[in-house]
Amino acid sequence: MVGLAVALLVALFAPFASTKPDGLERVAEDKGFSEKAGEPPYKLIADYAFPWVDNEDAATILSGIVGVGIVAGVTFTLALGLQRLGSRSLAAEKRRDAGPRSSP
Amino acid sequence: MAYINPVSLPAIEPPAMHIPDGFVSAPVAAIGYVVAGVALAIAVRQTNRNLQEKLVPLMGVMAAFIFAAQMMNFPVAGGTSGHMLGAALATMLLGPWAAMIVMACVVGVQALVFQDGGLAALGTNVFNMGVVAVLVSYVVYWPVAAFGNGRRLLHYGAGFAAAWVSVQVAALCASFELAVSGTSPLQVALPAMMGVHAVIGIGEGLITVAAVAFITATRRDLLHLPVRKELPLETS
Numbered sequence: 001m002v003g004l005a006v007a008l009l010v011a012l013f014a015p016f017a018s019t020k021p022d023g024l025e026r027v028a029e030d031k032g033f034s035e036k037a038g039e040p041p042y043k044l045i046a047d048y049a050f051p052w053v054d055n056e057d058a059a060t061i062l063s064g065i066v067g068v069g070i071v072a073g074v075t076f077t078l079a080l081g082l083q084r085l086g087s088r089s090l091a092a093e094k095r096r097d098a099g100p101r102s103s104p
Numbered sequence: 105m106a107y108i109n110p111v112s113l114p115a116i117e118p119p120a121m122h123i124p125d126g127f128v129s130a131p132v133a134a135i136g137y138v139v140a141g142v143a144l145a146i147a148v149r150q151t152n153r154n155l156q157e158k159l160v161p162l163m164g165v166m167a168a169f170i171f172a173a174q175m176m177n178f179p180v181a182g183g184t185s186g187h188m189l190g191a192a193l194a195t196m197l198l199g200p201w202a203a204m205i206v207m208a209c210v211v212g213v214q215a216l217v218f219q220d221g222g223l224a225a226l227g228t229n230v231f232n233m234g235v236v237a238v239l240v241s242y243v244v245y246w247p248v249a250a251f252g253n254g255r256r257l258l259h260y261g262a263g264f265a266a267a268w269v270s271v272q273v274a275a276l277c278a279s280f281e282l283a284v285s286g287t288s289p290l291q292v293a294l295p296a297m298m299g300v301h302a303v304i305g306i307g308e309g310l311i312t313v314a315a316v317a318f319i320t321a322t323r324r325d326l327l328h329l330p331v332r333k334e335l336p337l338e339t340s
Binding site: 063064074083 | 127148151152153154155157159160161163164165166167168171172175202205206209210212213214216217218219220223288
């Protein structure tokens with residue numbers, strides 16, 4: 001699908017993204033509460049840097065591609081499940097409403 | 105990797121973008137989870153009944169696009185960057201409930217796989233960016249688009265407004281959460297957050313409108329609320 005291709009393209013350009021702190025981080029630094037941020041309990045692909053890859057840009061691009069894949073997969077599966085469950089329960093409702101005589 | 109900020113602050117890592125653990129207190133985090141959970145349950149129920157088959161792949165693609173777009177930080181004034189939120193765009197294509205689910209998936213994966221946003225703070229982040237941003241987008245977008253009779257310029261304008269307002273309100277909620285958690289007093293956090301996100305919101309608005317315009321030109325059927333097939337200059 002074109003959309004996925006676009007998403008992948010964007011992920012490829014990710015390393016060129018600005019590395020300056022973003023909105024919340026900037027406010028946290030300026031107003032002096034950035035130290036309160038805790039360390040995460042585990043690190044998988046922290047900071048969007050794919051582990052075991054030395055080149056930084058490659059690490060970011062790789063994490064972007066992997067991330068796009070994971071997010072797309074998770075969302076698609078979830079949505080498909082919801083849609084299937086929904087249509088099944090709707091069909092069951094219709095059969096119930098139609099009454100005991102109307103069996104196919 | 106760290107880069108030294110020219111204003112001599114301690115070295116900064118590449119930006120993690122959502123509320124980290126430690127910025128919100130336990131009660132705030134818990135409430136965030138509860139409210140987000142309730143909202144998502146409603147969203148699941150709503151989409152359960154109404155999800156058209158064609159929306160399923162669209163949800164996957166939207167999630168992927170929003171995830172990638174959130175990685176693209178663009179500079180805004182004064183040594184700060186912003187990134188797209190995407191709630192407004194998701195709402196305009198999927199409607200509020202499916203959009204909520206998409207945003208929750210994105211924010212969830214970001215927290216769980218990329219440690220972008222804390223785990224305790226996940227409920228709060230989903231609430232701000234997935235629930236509030238989506239609902240606010242819908243409230244701004246729906247009346248204008250629905251009663252605008254499908255006029256394209258109104259549609260785009262509604263999209264820009266929805267995008268900008270959604271970013272502002274999400275930042276507003278985050279400011280309140282920081283304040284209630286004791287991380288930063290409201291009179292400090294609120295103007296700072298609202299100010300920087302007012303600028304970021306413009307970026308969000310522009311990207312949202314550009315995306316909507318592209319989709320209107322290519323796949324008008326994907327829009328959640330119909331847009332007339334007309335040239336942008338016609339207003340009758």
